[in-house]
Amino acid sequence: MQTFPTDANGIIFRQTAIDRGFTDNQLARAVENKQIERIWPGAxxxxxxxxxxxxxxxxxxxxxxxxxxxxxxxxxxxAVLHGLSLLNARWNKVHVASGLKSGGRIDKRKHIHSGPLDAADVVTVEGVKVTSLEQTAVSIACSRGFYEALAVFDSALRLGADRDVMAGKLESYRPGVLIGRRGLHYANGKSENAGESWGRGQIIDDGLPIPDLQREFHDREGEFIGRCDYAWSGKLVAEFDGMRKYQGDLRKGESPFDAMKREKIREDALRRIGVMVIRWIWADLKDFKVAAMVREWLDQFGLLAA
Known part of the structure; x- marks a missing residue:
């Protein structure tokens, strides 16, 4: 079994392998034997x-x-190089910006996006040219629906994007600009992932009061209980239970069961200070159940607008 040279991202570039004494036949045999796979011509x-x-x-x-x-x-x-959290991302083709007013097209491997770019719209990340954080967020927001726009703007703000720069890019007309403007209007960098953004988007679409995000709660002795994804008037909180909460964000030596137990203890502590806790998961988001869940409890607490 051949061991081909890889870069910091684990990519085998053909030219690097050739320079190290390997041959195209060796690379081809490694692909045929399923030792490696071709991800791009020459890589x-x-x-x-x-x-x-x-x-x-x-x-x-x-x-x-x-x-x-x-x-x-x-x-x-x-977006993936900037670290943006996306909803319904399209991973099947590499997306590139031509910087030209027209000529966008889609081929077998690439989606080429047209549209002029200023010098400030292009930056370098991990050694390759990419559209800037603000340009990337606006481009995605204007080509998708409200939930995707909200998620990408939330994430961009969380990563330090300039809201005014993004707003400026949305001043001139372009396809999808109205969705983009609405997404930016409601965007909040406190939202921690695309799932949380999607839930808030459903709440917004239903005309419900917009929650505070990542609100901290303390018990009657002043001890910190925890931070909640969504909160309304200190009476109702909601948590999005994505898989990451019980698998990706485990503390050292902690099992998923331990994380669930920790969440249960925190929830009990919130109820002791008079705070109701509701939860939803990805399936609830996909079935658009979030707004109805929230509305029921806001109504019980008298928190719905007259």
């Missing part, structure tokens, strides 16, 4: 288990590196 990955997002990131880096800087990665391909 490979060792066979491994990756999420679609992780695989896309490596493919985008390979494409950006091999382009020689002639184009900038855009949309999802730029």
């Amino acid at each position: 490979f990955l060792p066979k491994q288990t990756l999420t679609r997002e992780e695989r896309h990131k490596r493919t985008a880096i390979a494409a950006g590196t091999l382009s020689g800087g002639s184009t900038a990665l855009a949309d999802e391909s730029a």
